[in-house]
Amino acid sequence: MTGKNLLLVVQVRKLVLDRCRSVEGKIEGLTAEFVNLQFLSLINVGLISVSNLPKLAKLKKLELSDNRIGGGLDILARKLPNLTHLNLSGNKLKDIGTLEPLKKLEHLKSLDLFNCEVTNLNDYRESVFNLLPQLTYLDGYDMEDMEASDSDGEVDGDGVDDDEDEGTRP
Numbered sequence: 001m002t003g004k005n006l007l008l009v010v011q012v013r014k015l016v017l018d019r020c021r022s023v024e025g026k027i028e029g030l031t032a033e034f035v036n037l038q039f040l041s042l043i044n045v046g047l048i049s050v051s052n053l054p055k056l057a058k059l060k061k062l063e064l065s066d067n068r069i070g071g072g073l074d075i076l077a078r079k080l081p082n083l084t085h086l087n088l089s090g091n092k093l094k095d096i097g098t099l100e101p102l103k104k105l106e107h108l109k110s111l112d113l114f115n116c117e118v119t120n121l122n123d124y125r126e127s128v129f130n131l132l133p134q135l136t137y138l139d140g141y142d143m144e145d146m147e148a149s150d151s152d153g154e155v156d157g158d159g160v161d162d163d164e165d166e167g168t169r170p
Helices: 003-011 074-079 096-104 124-131
Strands: 014-016 039-041 061-063 085-087 110-112
Touching: 074 096, 096 124
Parallel strands: 014 039, 039 061, 061 085, 085 110
Antiparallel strands: none
16 A cells, blocks of 8 residues: 555545445455544445454444344454444344353443344343443443433444434424
């Protein structure tokens, strides 16, 4: 990578690669050189594993919905230690034990598992909150079933609030 390109990569804080295809679990061009990346979206890219994600120490929000991930989440704590928001909706997660490695993500406060088989288990919400005491929100709701506010439950990742549609809510 040339010096100019590296400088540009270092400045990137938000990266959306939705619907790009992964080849053997790798997304071409996604490397550890994105040192300031805070938001990464890999929705529907065909991932079956997170093992090939690069180490991104500043990443706070990761969108992995609509992939085929069924486990191996221990990699996230090693490669993404500052993750606060993780969306795994629409993946192949079947049991609570699969989520155990997320305990090591001590900053994780929001986890979304909507449309994963694990959500059909008895006492699913209680079990996940017990397993991951650092969580504030699961599927957009806290332990008392209070919906996350926009500022708590969702983070743009770029430090800029989008207030354009504030007046249009019912």
